[in-house]
Amino acid sequence: MATKASTNAPTLQPPAPAGETPRLQVEGLTRSFGGRPVVKDVSLTVMPGQVTCLLGPSGCGKSTTLRIIAGVETADAGRVIVDGEEMTAPGLHVPPERRGIGLMFQDFALFPHLSVAENVAFGLTSGSRAEKRARVEELLRRVRLERYIDAYPHELSGGEQQRVALARALAPRPRVMLMDEPFSGLDNRLRDGIRDETLDILKEEGAAVLLVTHEPEEAMRMADEIALMRGGRIVQKGAPYNVYNAPVDQAAAAFFSDLN
Ligand code: ADP
Ligand code: MG
Numbered sequence: 001m002a003t004k005a006s007t008n009a010p011t012l013q014p015p016a017p018a019g020e021t022p023r024l025q026v027e028g029l030t031r032s033f034g035g036r037p038v039v040k041d042v043s044l045t046v047m048p049g050q051v052t053c054l055l056g057p058s059g060c061g062k063s064t065t066l067r068i069i070a071g072v073e074t075a076d077a078g079r080v081i082v083d084g085e086e087m088t089a090p091g092l093h094v095p096p097e098r099r100g101i102g103l104m105f106q107d108f109a110l111f112p113h114l115s116v117a118e119n120v121a122f123g124l125t126s127g128s129r130a131e132k133r134a135r136v137e138e139l140l141r142r143v144r145l146e147r148y149i150d151a152y153p154h155e156l157s158g159g160e161q162q163r164v165a166l167a168r169a170l171a172p173r174p175r176v177m178l179m180d181e182p183f184s185g186l187d188n189r190l191r192d193g194i195r196d197e198t199l200d201i202l203k204e205e206g207a208a209v210l211l212v213t214h215e216p217e218e219a220m221r222m223a224d225e226i227a228l229m230r231g232g233r234i235v236q237k238g239a240p241y242n243v244y245n246a247p248v249d250q251a252a253a254a255f256f257s258d259l260n
Contacts, residue, residue, distance in 0.1 A: 020047060020048075021083065021084055022045040022046065022047055022081075022208075023046055023047060023048045023050075023082065023083060023175055023176055023207075023208030024044075024045065024046040024069070024080075024081070024082055024175075024176045024208045024210065025044075025045050025079070025080075025081040025082075026042060026043055026044050026045070026065075026069060026078070026079070026080055026081075027043050027078055027079045027081070028041050028042070028043055028077060028078040028079065029041070029042040029043070029065060029068055029069075029075050029077070029078035029079075029080070029088075030042075030075060030076050030077040030078050031061075031064055031068060031073070031074075031075050031076050032076060037232055038061045038064050038232050039061045039064050039065050039068065039075075039232050040061075040231075040232040040233045041078075041233065042061075042065055042078070042229075042232075042233070042234055043234070044210075044227050044234065044237070046176070046208040046209065046210055046225075047208060048206055048207070048208050049203060049206045049207075049208070050208055050209070050224045050225065051199065051202065051209040051211060051222055051223050051224050051225075052208075052209065052210050052211070052223060052224065052225045052226070052227060053210075053211050053212070053213055053218070053219035053222060053223035053225070053226050053227070054066070054210060054211070054212045054213075054227050054229055055212075055213055055214070055215075055216060055219040055223075055226050055227065055228050055229065056214065056228060056229030056230055056255075057214055057230070057255065058214050060229045060230050060231060060232065061229060061231075061232040062180070062212040062214075062229055063180055063212060065212075065229075066105075066178050066180050066210065066212050068080065068088065069087075069088075069101070069176075069178060069210065070096055070099070070101055070103055070178055071087060071088070071093065071094060071095055071096035071099050071101070072096055074088075074093065075088055077090070082099060082100055082101070082175055082176055083100075083175055087099050099176075100174055100175040100176065101174055101175070101176045101177070101178055102123075102169040102170060102172065102174030102176070102177045102178070102207065103169060103177075103178050103179075104165055104166060104169045104177065104178070104179040104180070104182045105178075105179075105180045105182075106180055106181045106182065106184055106185065109153075109161075109165075110153040110161055110164055110165060110168070111153070112152070112153050112154060113152075114152075114153075115149070115150050115151065115152055116140070116145065116148050116149055116150070116151050116152070116153070116156070116164050117133075117136050117140075117149045117150060119153070119164055119168050120136045120139055120140065120164065120167045120168045120171050121133075121135075121136050121171065122168060122171075123168065123169075123171050123172040124136075124171050124172055125172070135171055136149070136167075136171065137149070139167035139170060139171055140164075140167060142167070142201055142204070143163035143164070143166060143167050143197070143201065144163070145160060145163055145164060145167070148160065148164075158185060158186055158187070158190070159186055159190040159193075159194055162182070162183070162185075162186060162194060163194070163197070163198075165182075166182075166198055166201065170201070170202075170205050170207070173205070173207075174207055175207060175208065176207060176208045176209075176210065177202065177207045177208070177209045177210070178209075178210050178212075179209065179210070179211040179212065180212045181212055181213055181214070182198075182211070183195060183198075183218065192221075195218065195221055195222060196221075199221075199222055211223070216244075216255060216256050216258065216259050217258075217259055219240060220240045220244060220259065223240050224239070225237065225238065225239060225240075226238065226239075226240050226243045228243060228248070228252055228255070230251065230252075235248055235249070235252065236248040236252055243256075244256055244259070
């Protein structure tokens, strides 16, 4: 629910292209733990169908930022707005399940006692049984796992489980997908293929994606926009090519230096 205050709040982002509302708007997020600031005045915007990578070294506050956007962690200050609707604001906390946000976190395993179909259907709370089944089949076709529809997670490889997790997260048609290092558990041989495939599916589904990674290569490969984070702050934002070619400072250049 938009409040009057939000309408009058200063805009921290460049204006969106005419006619387009940002799917995700984050303004001035701030969070301390035990008096130690961990997220400092983080602002970003993600348009529908766009992938923004929150990129930075371990410990810089990426996961905390994502957790606040998801609603599983609270902010000390700032706003989270999805499709123009306030989710986090002073005195307001919309619970995670009502944010229209899909999550794929590093440690978000499949439910081992549920079949692949049941895992994918898990977040489908509305619709008839036939509609749910159709959506599950559609997504499993898309991740090329329809033959495993009645299998159990332990029968699948790591990469296959990852694709089921993606199907599960996308099943309820989330407005925003938050992904925290979703490929870090996969071995190198599989990773590139799964990244590309995931990107194709995300684009088809049209969600706004905020993907956290500490690997510049992953951000360069997947992002429409990179938000470079360090010490709790976003220090640079831009298209991958621009961030890579015109790093804001020495530390940013060093961070990208392994890439060639
Ligand atoms: P990243 O995902 O970039 O590695 P995190 O957001 O996980 O960084 O963590 C940023 C900092 O905040 C770390 O120093 C971490 O120890 C600290 N931190 C995260 N969550 C908590 C918490 N619940 N309590 C105390 N400190 C935390
Ligand atoms: Mg993290």
